[in-house]
Amino acid sequence: MGREEQIEEREVLDSIFPEEITDISDTEYRIAVKLNPPDDDNSDEGLEPPTLILHVRYPDAYPDEAPILDISPLANAPSHPRFSVSADKKQLLKGLEDTIEENLGMAMVFTLVTTLTELAEQLMTYRKEAAEREREEALLAAEREENKKFHGTPVTPETFLKWRDDFMREMEEQRQREEEERLAELKKAKIKEAPRLTGKQLWERGLVGKGDGDDEEDELPTEQVERLKVAA
Structure with missing residues (x-):
């Protein structure tokens, strides 16, 4: 069979x-x-x-x-x-x-x-x-490594607050520096523009007196002259 x-x-x-x-x-x-x-x-x-x-x-x-x-x-x-x-x-x-x-x-x-x-x-x-x-995983792994180059630190509430505080402090320091520079420039400009008075002008304003009948133009002491420059 x-x-x-x-x-x-x-x-x-x-x-x-x-x-x-x-x-x-x-x-x-x-x-x-x-x-x-x-x-x-x-x-x-x-x-x-x-x-x-x-x-x-x-x-x-x-x-x-x-x-x-x-x-x-x-x-x-x-x-x-x-x-x-x-x-x-x-x-x-x-x-x-x-x-x-x-x-x-x-x-x-x-x-x-x-x-x-x-x-x-x-x-x-x-x-x-x-x-x-396996090929896809290798490509994805390579892509992840490449993307890491373009990713910064992740933003969290803590990192944002720290960034904000640092930014505000830097801005305040910059504002103070600029304010000090402007004041310094103004002070220099005033000193340069102050007029120098002749002896006659000083006498006419009663800032000096005649000495021994001399008609020569006398100058003020240095301290008074400086005050006049500032006052002008």
Whole structure:
């Protein structure tokens, strides 16, 4: 009974995978499974989509007993940045266990190929998304560092009050300096503009008297002259 089902399944598989399937013996064969990278993931790399080889061997009691499976890379295939048979083999075979358990008693190889393809492509998609997230995080981190150059100290009520007090103090100090400078300039201007009185003018104003009949023009003592300059 088991052998008849094996032969029938093998004939069906040959019609589904005419170029991908290769016989090793009456009960053993291999199928080349070509993967489709997510969103043309190979376009930037210039690589062919990765291909893995599923080895199938029927035990005598198959399909009531699970087939013996193995996975290997395509010979001389270039490495792919999102998929590696040697690294992913254990995980992929583990992922087929539930499918095998659910299909015991029925021909299951086509279902296993479909599940294997989905698992491998999911791995590639996950790695592509992880790489994109890593690039985005790197860009965001670089942007945050760049923005720090344009950000000053955050304004808080405390920092604003301190700034205001410092500003008002500086303005008051500047006002006092300007006021002192204006007073100094006014004082200098008054001293320069004060008229110098002749001896005759001083005598006529009664600020000096005649001495011993002399008609010479006498000058006031220095202290009185200074007072007259200020009074003028």
